[in-house]
Amino acid sequence: MSVGKYVTVEHRPDNIAIIRLDTPDSKVNTLSGPLMAEFEKVLDHLAAHPSVRGAVLTSAKQGNFIAGADITMLSACQTSEELSKLAAGGQQIMDRIANNKIPIVAAINGTCLGGGLEVALACHSRVVTSDPKTTLGLPEVMLGLLPGSAGTWRLPRQIGLSNALPLLLTGQSVRPDRARRLKLVDSVADPFALESAAIKMATSLADQAKTTGKIPGADPHNASTLDKVVERVPFARKFFFQTAKKQTYKKTHGNYPAHDAILAQVEEACTASKAVALASEARRFGDLGMTPESRALVSLFFGQTALKKNRFGKPSREYKKIGVLGAGLMGAGIAQVSLERGFDVVLKDRDLAGLARGMQQIRGNLDTKVKRRQMNKVESDAVMSRLAGVTDVDAARADRQLASADMVIEAVFEDLSLKHRVLGHLEQLVQPHTVIASNTSALPIRDICAGLQRPENVVGMHYFSPVDKMQLLEVITTDKTSAEAKSAAVEVGIKQGKLVIVVRDGPGFYTTRILSPMMNEAGLLLQQGVPVADIDRAMQKYGFPVGPIKLFDEVGIDVGNRIQPTLEKAFGARMSGASTQMLLDLQAAGFLGRKSGRGFFDYAKGQERQGDPPRGHGHCCQVQG
Ligand SMILES: NC(=O)c1ccc[n+]([C@@H]2O[C@H](COP(=O)([O-])OP(=O)(O)OC[C@H]3O[C@@H](n4cnc5c(N)ncnc54)[C@H](O)[C@@H]3O)[C@@H](O)[C@H]2O)c1
Known part of the structure; x- marks a missing residue:
């Protein structure tokens, strides 16, 4: 030897x-x-x-x-x-x-x-x-x-x-x-x-x-x-x-x-x-x-490597069971990445239709992985077996399931009063150590935790769509957030396979705030008659993985419509300019983006092509004034 x-x-x-x-x-x-x-x-x-x-x-x-x-x-x-x-x-x-x-x-x-x-x-x-x-x-x-x-x-x-x-x-x-x-x-x-x-x-x-x-x-x-x-x-x-x-x-x-x-x-x-x-x-x-x-x-590589460690120290306990409120695009995605990394998950939606849609999203994504041989059928079944789906239809069961969660991540609609109602109820059920996280896109976390009894347990956990593919997770802390809640959120995020950045509270946090001026400008260009393809192509050529118009579809036009007023209220002219009516009209006509099968693009039959939102509903390419 x-x-x-x-x-x-x-x-x-x-x-x-x-x-x-x-x-x-x-x-x-x-x-x-x-x-x-x-x-x-x-x-x-x-x-x-x-x-x-x-x-x-x-x-x-x-x-x-x-x-x-x-x-x-x-x-x-x-x-x-x-x-x-x-x-x-x-x-x-x-x-x-x-x-x-x-x-x-x-x-x-x-x-x-x-x-x-x-x-x-x-x-x-x-x-x-x-x-x-x-x-x-x-x-x-x-x-x-x-x-x-x-x-x-x-x-x-x-x-x-x-x-x-x-x-x-x-x-x-x-x-x-x-x-x-x-x-x-x-x-x-x-x-x-x-x-x-x-x-x-x-x-x-x-x-x-x-x-x-x-x-x-x-x-x-x-x-x-x-x-x-x-x-x-x-x-x-x-x-x-x-x-x-x-x-x-x-x-x-x-x-x-x-x-x-x-x-x-x-x-x-x-x-x-x-x-x-x-x-x-x-x-x-x-x-x-x-x-x-x-x-x-190379610099990004070093940054990403550093983010794989929890720089806030290990939390004092293991966070094993995750509750997710809202089985929409984001909630189902958060549930999926948690399940795949070994967490037990309770996924709750208000009704059966919402829950079924979310479960279908998870099942469909796992089936694709099996088809691509990224996992086998036994592994995908094992992942699904850790998932419990609950709804308000059987509220007592839902409450029982959520009561034992170590962390609950809320991903219901972007509506402050709804989030207050949902989290207020949740806080009565869960254990004193349970961390409550909101996946809001832009609402300040201090507003979300106003009125809650344990604001020290509350953080923002801002995921990106599609959650199973996007690496970034933005954790938002307030002045009241405890060190334990912060390190728990980072720990769970790292375990979910995310690159976790931690930022302070504020409208739009870091990511939505820096993204919004570009989205706003893209909206203005649309209204001035610049074709969708030209705007997206220009930004992709500049280096963005997807163009801003496509991004509207990915995020959801309804979600965008909820974010915009928050930012406009906080930052005024810096975040406004494009007609908000255009996106509101699209939403009213059911053009919500990828999740509804149509938005600026058409996703029917798995084919992506530029869509044709109805005229008279704020057609994106009409020249304004
Ligand atoms: N879409 C994105 O790209 C994105 C990115 C980051 C954050 N977010 C934020 O995530 C949250 C959810 O967004 P989404 O795109 O998944 O929306 P979505 O419309 O796809 O899903 C929301 C889900 O919440 C459910 N819901 C509503 N009220 C409920 C209640 N009281 N109890 C349980 N479930 C309830 C709805 O039935 C629906 O299934 C929003 O706050 C949004 O701003 C979205």
Whole structure:
């Protein structure tokens, strides 16, 4: 046994060595300078022991193989040249793995991302566990980068160009079954059998190498017929990459240089020698790393990582049961993310129709996940089994169920008097420690808790639509909110998988307040006759994921109509200008946005197209005055 700080090597009697990565004082392994230096020493050590026939490279961490490169190391670089040098260094280590005299098998349990997957790709074989935490991907594009340690060279050669390109361009990771179908990995094992499966694989590769003199799996070049045509026929290649560029542009609107660089790199690598391709990869990595887009995305990454910890300390108790009032778009979404993260949930609506709609929303979303193999049927049934639905029809049962909740999140209509009534009743039922949260979009929390007996237990928890997809959660505290309620809200939010920001109370809080002037301006443009598509396109081109008119539909036109007066009252001319009548007319005609199947856009039969709100009901594109 050879023991380092980051890497240990165990010599087995069957002459297979087990290399274990274990970054000290960290839950995950990252490819840091010290880890890589030790790893290289281990390769030297193995070379000095000719009796070793093969090696298994694995991690001593729970649920993590290698999370990626150490980003602090990248962000410390001041110039493109420094970054390129770092990439070239990484490429050399990957080549040392691939050209090693004995086979190295990556045994992967948990996350294998970025530089982690580049290491795994350089190995002669990959065995992964079937654990749901096992995911493989190259997410560099999300940091405005491309994989710089030969990932753009090895991934297309391992799984084929046409399979690799979408993964490189989206940064999406794949789970074990898909990884096996793509031939990204050679086999999937039960977690307890991972090491033995990898040892078996290393032994088999060593035996084959002994007979043939060549280690199978060293830098393969796999290609489907389509890939071969693209790689070899200039005309086909040009067409393939032009189409890919057009499709990418539709999503990025040209705002992300990394996408163009990835496309150019993979295209170049179709014909260039490996040495030329890797030199270009390192150069592009260096150039991208110094772009403001990449620097901003890296900064966001650090911010998001910091928000995964509860900086207000652990609450004094576990908050296990969540009550949700209102089974509308938001309430059902909040219930879903809570259920999926293991909370017990009581979902209440005023009537059966409302409750049924909400339950249907949850069931439908889970069914989609099952269809997409993001969970299996047993798991989705287990999620639903933690849900109790109640209504005012059986008020006594509803009260009983809510009485034992540790936290209740209210998501009824945006109406102050209704919220007062609902929360006043709730406060009589629940336990003294129960945190009461309001998912209001804009009503000040101090107004919502006026008249309540325990305002110290009240916070705002402002989720975004669709709740199961949007990462952000805005927690709002008042002067009266207790430290316990604040830390409980943050803790629950983090457990629900959200990025939680904490802000002080005020009309529109942070998010609605900064969004509203833009929405108002979009409304004004509509009234002046600018087409819906032009407004949305302009803002998407500017970098917004959806345009403001589409956002009206996503939020709900009725919800928008309730928010607007609150902000106008608080901020006057700064938040007004567009005719509020236009949106009120749309609401009156039943055009509530996505939830009613029609708004500015038409969502009938799952097809999205620009809708045609009735004239005479404030048609959005009519020229006013
Ligand atoms: N839609 C958004 O994008 C969004 C985003 C953040 C916050 N919000 C806020 O969330 C809240 C709900 O919004 P929504 O879009 O889900 O609205 P919605 O109209 O889809 O749902 C409201 C639900 O509350 C139910 N309800 C009304 N009175 C009730 C009562 N007394 N008891 C139990 N249920 C009752 C209704 O039947 C309905 O099902 C609002 O305060 C809204 O401002 C909405």
